[in-house]
Amino acid sequence: MTAFRATGKLLAISDLHVAFADNRRIVEDLRPESDADWLIVAGDVGELIADVEWALGVLRGRFATVIWVPGNHELWTPGKDPVQLSGARRYQHLVQMCGSLGVLTPEDPYPVWEGVGGPVIVAPLFLLYDYTFRPAGTSTKEQALARARKAGIVCTDEFMLDPAPYPGVDAWSRERVEQTRSRLAACDPDLPTVLVNHFPLVRDPTYTLRYPEFAQWCGTESTADWHLRFRAAAVVYGHLHIPRTTWYDGVRFEEVSVGYPREWRSWNGPRNVPRQILPEPGRRD
Numbered sequence: 100m101t102a103f104r105a106t107g108k109l110l111a112i113s114d115l116h117v118a119f120a121d122n123r124r125i126v127e128d129l130r131p132e133s134d135a136d137w138l139i140v141a142g143d144v145g146e147l148i149a150d151v152e153w154a155l156g157v158l159r160g161r162f163a164t165v166i167w168v169p170g171n172h173e174l175w176t177p178g179k180d181p182v183q184l185s186g187a188r189r190y191q192h193l194v195q196m197c198g199s200l201g202v203l204t205p206e207d208p209y210p211v212w213e214g215v216g217g218p219v220i221v222a223p224l225f226l227l228y229d230y231t232f233r234p235a236g237t238s239t240k241e242q243a244l245a246r247a248r249k250a251g252i253v254c255t256d257e258f259m260l261d262p263a264p265y266p267g268v269d270a271w272s273r274e275r276v277e278q279t280r281s282r283l284a285a286c287d288p289d290l291p292t293v294l295v296n297h298f299p300l301v302r303d304p305t306y307t308l309r310y311p312e313f314a315q316w317c318g319t320e321s322t323a324d325w326h327l328r329f330r331a332a333a334v335v336y337g338h339l340h341i342p343r344t345t346w347y348d349g350v351r352f353e354e355v356s357v358g359y360p361r362e363w364r365s366w367n368g369p370r371n372v373p374r375q376i377l378p379e380p381g382r383r384d
Contacts, residue, residue, distance in 0.1 A: 106133075106135045106214050106215070107131065107132065107133040107134070107135030107136040107137070107163065107214055108131075108132065108133070108135075108136050108137070108214070108215075108375055108376075108377065108378070109136075109137045109139070109212050109214065109216070109219075109221070109293070109375070109376045109377040110131075110136055110137065110138050110139065110162075110373040110374065110375055110376065111138070111139035111140075111141060111295070111335045111353060111355040111373055111374050111376050112129070112138065112139070112140060112141070112355050112356075112357065112372055112373040112374065113140065113141035113142050113143060113170070113297065113335075113336070113337025113338070113355045113356045113357070114141075114142070114143040114170070114337045114338065114340060114356035114357050114358055115140070115143065115144050115145070115154060115357055116143060116144075116145060116172070116357065116358070116359060117144060117145045117150050117153070117154050118145050118146060118147070118150060119359065119360050121360040122357060122359075122360060123154075125357060125369060125372065126154050126157055126158065127157070129158065129161070129372070129373065130161055131161055131162050131163070134163060135163050135214065136162055136163060137162060137163055137164040137165070137166065137212065137214075137221075138158055138162040138164070138165050138166070138373060139166045139167075139168075139221070139223070139293075139295050139335055139355075139376065140154075140155065140158065140165060140166065140167045140168075141168055141170070141295055141296070141297055141335055141336060141337045141355060141356075142167075142168050142169050142170025142171075142172075142173065142297030142337055142338065143170030143171070143172040143173065143297065143337060143338065143356075144167075144170070144172075144173060145172065145173070146172050146173070146175050146177050146180070147177060147179070147180045147182075148180060148181075148182040148192070148193070148196070149180075149181075149182075151173055151193065151196070152196055152200070155167060155196075155197065155200055155202050156200050159200050159201055159202050164203065164210065165200075165201075165202045165203065166202070166203045166204075166210070166221060166223050166295065167197055167202050167203070167204055167223070168204070168205055168223045168224060168225055168295055168296060168297055169190060169193060169205075169225055169297060170297040170337065170338060171227075171254075171256050171260060171297070171316070171338070173189075173190075173193060174186070174189055174190060174260050175255070175256075175259035175260055176189065176259065176260075176261055177259070185261035185263050186261050186262050186263035186264065186265065186271070187262075187263065187264060187265070187271070188263070190225070194206050203223065204223060204225075205223045205224055205225040205279075207223075209221060209222045209223070209286065211290070212293070212377060214377065214378070215377065215378035216332070216377035216378040216379060217377065218290055219290060219291050219292060219293055219332055219377065220286055220287065220290050220291070220292045220293070221292070221293045221295065222283060222286070222292050222293065222294050222295060222329075223295045223296075224279055224294060224295060224296040225275055225279070225296075226272060226275050226276055226279060226296050226298060226300075226318075226319065226322060227268050227269075227271055227272035227275060227298070227319070228268065228269070228272055228298055228315065228316050228317060228318050228319055229268070229269035229272040229273060229319045229320075229321070230243055230244070230269055230315045230316075231315075231319050231320040231321070232302050232305055232314040232315050232317050232318055232319075232320070233314075233315055234246050234247075234311050234312050234314070234315070235311070240269065240315075243312075243315045244315075246312055247312040247313070247315065250310065250312045252310045252312040252313050254313065254316040256268065256316060272319055273321075276319060276321045276322065280325075283325070283328075283329045284329075286329070288330075290330070291330045291331065291332040292329050292330055292331050292332065293331065293332055293333050293334070293335060293376060293377070294325060294326065294329060294331050294333075294334045294335070295334075295335045295336075296322075296334075296335075296336050297336065297337055297338050298317055298318040298319075298336060298338050299317060299318050299334075299336045299338070299339065299352070299354070300318065300322040300323070300325050300326060300334055300336065300352075301318075301322070301323055301326070301347055301352070302314065302317075302318065302320065302323070303345070303347055304336075304339055304341070304345065304352065304354060305317050305318070305339065307339075307341060308339065308341075317338060317339065326347065326348065326350040326352075327348055327350070331350050332350075332351075332377070332379075333350070333351045333352070333353060333376050333377070333379075334350060334351070334352045334353070335353050335355055335374075335376060336352070336353070336354055336355070337354060337355055337356040338356065339354055339356065340356050340358035340359070340362055341354055341356070342354050342355060342356050342357075342358070342369075342370040342371065342374070343370075351379070353374050353376060355373065355374040357369045357372060
């Protein structure tokens with residue numbers, strides 16, 4: 100693990116969706132409070148490689164450390180994107196791009212936050228979903244997908260996210276879960292963690308979704324105890340576009356998404372952007 104000295108704040112944001120001009124302005128206006136601030140970007144920056152590169156480049160130029168994990172939108176292969184890579188090859192291209200920008204990814208050594216609230220291992224994770232967040236009354240992936248199609252609630256991933264060379268996103272997810280579980284288990288057992296993933300690590304946050312059929316594209320039951328097993332001081336995620344703080348088993352979970360303009364306009368602006376992760380809000384040292 101690589102240690103970085105810091106005295107500022109560990110901040111987080113996700114679901115920037117910079118294809119929207121109003122969201123692009125949020126990135127343009129986003130600045131740290133101090134030169135020591137870190138920023139976690141928990142996925143769904145955009146769909147086009149050039150948009151992702153622009154946004155991460157802007158943020159890396161302002162924050163002491165930027166940590167990125169992919170969302171599902173970065174893994175899409177839009178027809179208008181000059182970079183026509185898909186699946187694992189697209190992810191590796193994004194990782195290499197981040198390396199050229201100095202942005203940390205799930206493929207880098209986990210950094211250690213040494214600021215207030217630390218030392219804490221900040222673990223960016225690339226975990227997907229495996230259709231185990233199924234609707235009530237279904238017991239298989241096929242039944243869950245059939246229920247979603249009947250309800251007219253089908254994630255765009257089914258058309259835009261090619262998981263090649265894996266036979267499905269669920270197979271890709273299972274491999275990433277196994278790799279990541281082993282890696283986290285090898286971390287210093289005396290240090291707590293901040294676990295960062297685009298999708299929630301537990302199913303509970305999906306129970307507030309307007310359409311329960313959509314939950315199957317939101318995570319995996321395989322990570323249900325990771326916040327306890329891997330000593331999480333906090334868990335950071337996005338994807339749901341329901342920014343809020345919740346607690347599960349005494350662990351703080353932060354949903355840090357901006358979301359689409361039509362969503363955040365109903366709240367008169369993005370909520371608490373970016374979200375402070377460490378030091379824990381309200382804590383005094």
